[in-house]
Each structure stands twice: as structure tokens, then as C-alpha cells.
Amino acid sequence: MSDFALKLDPTERITYIGKKLGEEPCPTTLKITNPTSDRQACKVKCTSNEMFRIRPPVFALKPGEEISVKLTFNAGKTIPDSGKHYFAVYYIKATDENKAPRACWSDHKGDPTGTKRLYIDFKKEEGEEKKGEEKKGEEKKGEEKKGEEKKEEEKKEGEEKKEGGEEKKEEEKKEEKGEEKKDEKKAEDEKKEDKKEDEKKEDEKKEEKKEDEKKEDEKKEDEKKEEEKK
Structure with a gap:
């Protein structure tokens, strides 16, 4: 078996993404292009016909021609584990343009010219x-x-x-x-001032007393002198 000559998009895996995955039909697309110089009869199969629907499943591609195959994950199915199922793409050379793709496959003996498996992933969105x-x-x-x-x-x-x-x-x-x-300091200062004032007055009184005593002594002295004269 030769290398797989057809061009696929996506190239390796098919991914189903949806918030209602398993509740409603979830379609995705596989693009297949024939880059060869020959007409190719192709078919796409899957691991469960109840779980998946393929449209179209059998077709022919002229050189350089491209086709979009609709792959649908059916509603009401339990979401399987990723990588458990796959789609397989097969092709054989079909040079007779008047011969239908199914007839080409019916008459073909042996293995297909090329086979490619695309494993399926499931991602349910919230x-x-x-x-x-x-x-x-x-x-x-x-x-x-x-x-x-x-x-x-x-x-x-x-x-x-x-x-x-x-x-x-x-x-x-x-x-x-x-x-x-x-x-308190002011009151203390005032007390000190009052005390000084009192002391000053006391000193003045003492001075006056001394002055009076002096005058008295002088008076007595004068009287004594007067008597002596007599």
C-alpha cells in the first residue's frame, strides 16, 4: 500500500464540540482534496453507523477537485470516550469517468490504494x-x-x-x-513677693523704731546737759 495521497482537513483527528453534545445533532466538516493527476473513487466509513452519519459516504474526485463531507454525531447518544471511535477515508484509482463511484468500488479487487483513519474527540462545553x-x-x-x-x-x-x-x-x-x-508657679512667685514685701515692711518698722530710739536718746542727752548747766 502506497502513502496516502489525498489531502485532508483536518489532517489527523475529528473533534466534536458543543454545549448540547449528545442532546442535539452535532455536525462537523471534513474537506478532502485530490492533488493527484488521476480521478479517484473515495469512500468514508465510521466505527458506528448508529452514532454517526456521513454525507456523502461515496464519491469521486477529479484531479485538483475538493469536496466537503458532512460528519454528524447523532442526537440521543451517550458521549463516548475520545479516541474510541474513528472515521476512515479510502480511495482507489477510477480512470473511467463514465463509471459511478459505487460501481468502481464493487468491481475493485484487493486493498484500497490509500487508507487514513481520523480518530474522534468529544468536548462538551458548559x-x-x-x-x-x-x-x-x-x-x-x-x-x-x-x-x-x-x-x-x-x-x-x-x-x-x-x-x-x-x-x-x-x-x-x-x-x-x-x-x-x-x-502653681505664679502663685508661688506671688507668695514669695508678698513675703519679700512683708520682710521689707518689717525692716522699715525696725528702722523707724531705731530712729525713734535714737531721737529719744538724743533728747535725754540734751536734757542731761541742760541740768548740768544749771
Whole structure:
């Protein structure tokens, strides 16, 4: 058997993707191109005719011709494991253009000129509702996170405000104490001034007393002298 000469797109695997995979028919397309210089009779088969539908299953390709084969995964089927099933593409040379592709295959003896298997993968997407719910859940989480962050900020602000208030109170207390000390010092200074004033007055009294005593002594001395003269 020679190398597979036809050009396939996709080249290796067929993938079914859908959010309602298994619930509704899921079609996909296989493009087959004949790059050879000969007319080729082709057919596409699968591992389960109940599970898959192929349109067209048998056809002929002229040199350079391309065809799109519709491969449908039928509805109401359990989604099988990926890689379990496959499509197979076969071709043989069909030089008689007047001969139908099926007739070419009926008359053909032996193996096909080329065979290629394309294994099948299945990917079921999540529904829009579920995505919407997840998105809402994420948004809700984001809002809750923002709310928690806001509460944390308010708490910090409250603590800072409280600390600021306590500091202010402490400063006010210090200021009050400072004023009290100033008042006490002022009162103390006033007492000292009063004491000095009293001491000054006392000294003045003593001076006056001394002066009076001196005058009295002088008077007595004068009287004594007068008597002596007599």
C-alpha cells in the first residue's frame, strides 16, 4: 500500500464540540482534496453507523477537485470516550469517468490504494446559564471582597481616629497640667513677693523704731546737759 495521497482537513483527528453534545445533532466538516493527476473513487466509513452519519459516504474526485463531507454525531447518544471511535477515508484509482463511484468500488479487487483513519474527540462545553451563574458567583465574591476591604479600611480609619483622639486628649491633659504648673508657679512667685514685701515692711518698722530710739536718746542727752548747766 502506497502513502496516502489525498489531502485532508483536518489532517489527523475529528473533534466534536458543543454545549448540547449528545442532546442535539452535532455536525462537523471534513474537506478532502485530490492533488493527484488521476480521478479517484473515495469512500468514508465510521466505527458506528448508529452514532454517526456521513454525507456523502461515496464519491469521486477529479484531479485538483475538493469536496466537503458532512460528519454528524447523532442526537440521543451517550458521549463516548475520545479516541474510541474513528472515521476512515479510502480511495482507489477510477480512470473511467463514465463509471459511478459505487460501481468502481464493487468491481475493485484487493486493498484500497490509500487508507487514513481520523480518530474522534468529544468536548462538551458548559451551558451559558452555568457560565452566567459562575460569572455572577465571581462578581458576588468580588463584591464581598470589596465590602470586606472597605470594612477593613473603615476599621483602620476608626482605629486611627481613636488613636488620634486619644493623642489629642493626652496632649490636652499635658497642656492642662502645664497650665496648672504655671498657675502653681505664679502663685508661688506671688507668695514669695508678698513675703519679700512683708520682710521689707518689717525692716522699715525696725528702722523707724531705731530712729525713734535714737531721737529719744538724743533728747535725754540734751536734757542731761541742760541740768548740768544749771
